[in-house]
Amino acid sequence: MTTSEQQRIGKPGTGTSTDDPAAAEAVFLDATLRLLAPLGVARGDVVVDVGPGAGTATVVLAHAVGEHGRVYAVDLDPTMLDTTLDTARKAGVSNRIRPVLHDVEDGVPPLPEAADAVWSSWCVHHARDWDAAARALIGMLRPGGVLCLAEGGLPTRCLPWDIGIGRPGLEIRLDEAHDRHFAQWFFGRPGAKRPGGGWEDILVRAGLADVAAFTELVDIPAPLSDEVRAVVLAELMARVRRAGPFLTSDDAAVWARLLDPDDEAWLGRRGDLTLLTARTGWRGRKPDA
Numbered sequence: 001m002t003t004s005e006q007q008r009i010g011k012p013g014t015g016t017s018t019d020d021p022a023a024a025e026a027v028f029l030d031a032t033l034r035l036l037a038p039l040g041v042a043r044g045d046v047v048v049d050v051g052p053g054a055g056t057a058t059v060v061l062a063h064a065v066g067e068h069g070r071v072y073a074v075d076l077d078p079t080m081l082d083t084t085l086d087t088a089r090k091a092g093v094s095n096r097i098r099p100v101l102h103d104v105e106d107g108v109p110p111l112p113e114a115a116d117a118v119w120s121s122w123c124v125h126h127a128r129d130w131d132a133a134a135r136a137l138i139g140m141l142r143p144g145g146v147l148c149l150a151e152g153g154l155p156t157r158c159l160p161w162d163i164g165i166g167r168p169g170l171e172i173r174l175d176e177a178h179d180r181h182f183a184q185w186f187f188g189r190p191g192a193k194r195p196g197g198g199w200e201d202i203l204v205r206a207g208l209a210d211v212a213a214f215t216e217l218v219d220i221p222a223p224l225s226d227e228v229r230a231v232v233l234a235e236l237m238a239r240v241r242r243a244g245p246f247l248t249s250d251d252a253a254v255w256a257r258l259l260d261p262d263d264e265a266w267l268g269r270r271g272d273l274t275l276l277t278a279r280t281g282w283r284g285r286k287p288d289a
């Protein structure tokens, strides 16, 4: 068993949804670029990407810091760090990336320098204690440094309300079942702490100043390209698998048909799939000392 496999077993649910995180990150790239723009990264900056996934945003940040800047990629999963370095190598910027194997639940990552900016997208909600994880992120910043945290937003809509089989509202019920799965997974871990509020409160409590939220729309209408359709199907498959124990048997049977390429109801054949969602980011500044 590899270290990565051991870590996955030790920390289930902390990774990416599908086997091809790079494909998913490509679909959300426009929204990601808008969400990380308020970091205001400049040439020569020291930046941290916490939970880089396949490294798409890490590469964007590496281009922004230029040849004299550095981007620390912090992740608990060595496979993700390898993938990030690979993505950076293909983009010709791997010499600006410093991989750091670290779990933000263990506190501030041991970096050799303070950061001008910290970016983290779809990572911190995996932590058992969101307050402690927020303190770890802010702890990497120099006084005056900026944090952008992308978390939350709106549920994704891919299917019409009535797909013609089963009871209408199938995707809404999937959201509900998936939320129950997440709560069971989240609170099933020893030490899991109820957040008790929104991200803005959490960031302010952790010491961030001038915290403001902004939300970016992701609106890809039908007909979807093959690339986007593949991501939508993979994400739905992952959500249905996780939510399975909380779906009614009727809904589970409909999803089984929709996700079966050999069934005439397979979603891959439909022309009316969309990808509509919204992603929220929070920007704030570490107060001057």
Ligand SMILES: C[S@@+](CC[C@H](N)C(=O)[O-])C[C@H]1O[C@@H](n2cnc3c(N)ncnc32)[C@H](O)[C@@H]1O
Pocket: 014, 015, 016, 017, 025, 050, 051, 052, 053, 054, 074, 075, 076, 077, 080, 102, 103, 104, 105, 120, 121, 122, 123, 126, 127
């Ligand atoms: C869902 S992916 C997000 C990838 C990318 N940032 C994005 O927005 O698409 C979550 C990433 O956070 C990492 N991660 C999850 N929990 C973590 C923790 N406690 N400490 C460090 N990295 C963590 C995972 O290994 C993975 O790379």
